[in-house]
Amino acid sequence: MIASRGAPSLTSEITKLVAIAQITLRSRFRYLWDMIGSTLFLAVVMFVFVRLWTVTYQSSAGAGGNVKDVALAGFSLAQMIWYLVATETIIMSMTPIHRLIEREIRDGDVAIRLNKPYSFLGFHWSVFLGEGLLKACILIAVGGVVAAIMVGGVSFSLGSVPALVLTFILTSTLNFFFGAMIGLLAFWTEDVTGFYFIFDRVKWLLGGFLMPITLFPEWLLSVVEWLPFSLMIYQPARLAVQFDWNVWAELAMKQLGLILVLGFLAQSMYRLGVRRLDVNGG
Amino acid sequence: MTNQNYVIRTEALTKSFRRPQKATTLVDRLNPFRSSMEEMVALKPLSLEVKRGESLAFIGPNGAGKSTTIKILTGILHPTSGEASVLGLVPWRDRVKLAYRIGSVFGQKSQLWLHLPPVDTFELLSRVYELNRAKFQARRDELIRLFEIDDYKNVPVRKLSLGQRMRCEIAASLLHEPEILFLDEPTIGLDPVAKASIRDLIRRANQETGVTVFLTSHDAGDIESLCKRTVIINQGTSVFDGSTNSLRRDWLKRKEIDLKLRREIGSESELRLRLNELGLGEANGVQLIKAKGYGLKFAVETEKMGMDRVVGGLLSAYDVEDIVIAAAPLEEIIATIYRDRSGRDREEGQNRPLGARETERGDL
Structure with a gap:
């Protein structure tokens, strides 16, 4: 036998997750033009947003008055449009992980995952992230071109790119864990679509998907600040157009803290659920 | 439950599934967490021992509990009760540890990445199983040569035929040199040539590397050509455990005799009269299946009358040019066991004759 039998080390686990993300990227790259085609819808959405916000x-x-002198909720028109490019990129780059996990549990494909020496959630996280990074690049390119043509650019430092990539990874991870937990409900219930639909719409509304949450009335803002949704859309998107190292560090700490809690909850759900798995038949 | 010789041991292993009952009221339909469930027994207490290097066929009709057993033994499912040890590990508790030491192929579920060539999946598996690079490359090249997949190792899996894909699936499951190979219907959907080729590869893996083979299949050909031992499971319980040869030899007390005569057979009434005079009637377990031209065919229940008496009687009464005595095909034997067991379960006390002509040919 040439496989390792020792206790899994952190390095080996990271190597596995990176390998899974890499193969996902390679697999999706085969359909790069299909992916680009499917994101062209974003160009239409951005065009509508530009008209509305203008x-x-x-x-x-x-x-x-001069539109360029106006700031709403701290955003100039150009910043507002680029903010929307960022929120669209975050949301549209997310694979519907709840549906994938639900289908695997319901159809028994989970057997292919569970007979390999890796974490079930780790595997899906790597796939989610690998696909998400590729989609995000395409979405930024498509949305960015429309925004640049219609409202021009915003000040941006190339030095912030690595930090923003890390923010994207943390943001994706947060979204992943919520989606995965909803998918894991399939261990207990037949269909999780309804749960995800409600969660997703609440996230869109209260997370700042269509407008910055700072435009919300005071009372709603004070509620939203205590909810996790702004960490998943508004705060990372705002950071992309108004980058600040202090804000970045604070956001990263908050996201990491929430990821730890959600990771623990998701893993606990998985452990409980897998005992109930009823993959019956071939 | 430790014994070096046994790589798999189970003791009174059971599995029941809880399924939601069909909602009858509006309230039930609207409640996703409704508690009215029905219990379905997939596996009745199963005790089983498999020695290192054995090739075991674990077969049974649909819904018998075969796949459930494999999934428990590979750590995918938790049993309801009972114990199991695979390579000294408790599968559902030590799933990841066990995964390094076993390989599995689910004929209806692919582990290969559909849009990428098989070598990409091999590469991923080398990382997942933490294989030493040099050893992995040598092993990969060896399997590519052995499984003759060199010509299409760089072709996306979605463009491969089912037979080619299955070769790659089995090669992928052998990359990390597992001690046990679980195969769940590995030849399903393949044509006869591809089936023969896959069987040959599995047999060679078993003989040359000593990997223990645990196979489930509906195809009698897989069982005959791959497995020395057969366990038949039906309705969640083992109904036969013995050598594959003894299945054919001992279980079905039925043989067929095909005669070619030198003279044409007369009328059927005359023929039956003569057979009755020889004591070769249906009451004695000899059934005339076909009588046409120069040919005669009989089915003999050997428990009722010995073959020596039947053959002796026929040779004394007819001028025989050629004689063929054949056992029933294995698939017919297995189908008979399935039916017999189901019949017994349904109609307790009522005996169904083994080898009744109602069995069907084809995949079980």
Whole structure:
């Protein structure tokens, strides 16, 4: 036997996760043009957003006012549009992980995962991240081109790219754990679509997907600040257009803390659920 | 439960599934967590021992509990009760540790990445199993040569035929040199040539590397050509455990005799009269299946009348040019065991004759 029998080390576990993410990237790369084609819808969405927000900024500027001098919730028009490119990138790059996990549990494909020496959730996280990174690159390119043509660029430092990539990974991980936990409900219930639908819409509304949460009324903002959704959309998207190292560090700490809690909860759900697995038949 | 000779041991292993009962009221339909469940027994107490290097066929009709057993033994399912030890480990508790030492192929579920060539999956598996690079490359090249997949190792899996894909699946499951290979219907859907080729590869892996083979299949050909021992399971319980040869020899007391005569057979009534005079009637377990031209065919229940008496009687009464005595095909024997067991379970006390002509040919 040439396989290792020792206790798994952190290095070996990371090597496995990286290998899974790499093969996911290679697999998705085969359909790069399909993926690019499917993101062209974003160009239409961005066009509509630009028109809507331009009208909003014009009305705020008043007759004779200059749109460029107006800031809403701390965002200029260009920043607002680039903020929306960032939120669209975060949301549209996410694989529907709840559906994948649900299908694996329901159809018995989970057998292929559980007979390999890796973590079930770790495998899915790597696939989610590998696919997400590729999609994010395409989405930023498509959305960025539309935004640059219609409202111009925003100030951006290349030095912040590594930090933003890390923020994207943490943001994806947060979204992954929520999606995975909903998918894991398939151990107990037949269909998880309803749960995810409700969660997703609440996340969109309260997370700042369509507008920055700072535009919310005071009372709602004070509620939203205690919820995790802004860490999943608003705060990382705002960081992308108004980068600040202190904000980045604070956000990273909050996201890491929440990831630890969610990771523990997801793993506990998995451990409980897998005992109930009823993959019956071939 | 430790014994060096046994790589698999189970004791009174059972598994029941809980399934939600069909909702009858609106309230039930709207409640995703409704508690009304029904219990379905997939595996009745099963005790089994498999020695290192054995090739075991674990067979049974659909819903018998075969796949459930494999999934418990590979750590995928938790049993409801009972004990199991695979390579000294408790599968469901030591799933990851065990995964390094076993390989598995599920004929209906692929471990290969569909859009990538098989070598990419091999590469991933080398990382997943933490294989030494040099040893992995040597092993991969050896399997590519042995399984003759060199021509299509760089072709995306989705473009491969089912037979080619299955070769790659088995090669992938042998990369880490497992001690036990679990095969769940590895030849399903393959044509006869591809089946023969896959069987040959599994047999060679068993003989040359000593890997223990635990096979489930509906194909009698897989069992005959691969496995020295057969365990038949039906309705969650073992109904036969013995050598594959003894299945054919001992279980079904039925043989067929095919005669070619030198003279044409007369009328059927005359023929039956003569057979009755020889004592070769249905009451004595001799059934005339076919009588046409120069040919005669009989089915003999050897428990009722010995073959020596039947053959002796026929040779004394007819001028025989050629005679063929054949046992029933293995698949017919197995089907008979399945039916017999089900029949017994349904109609307790009522005996169904083994080898009744109602068995069907084809995949079991």
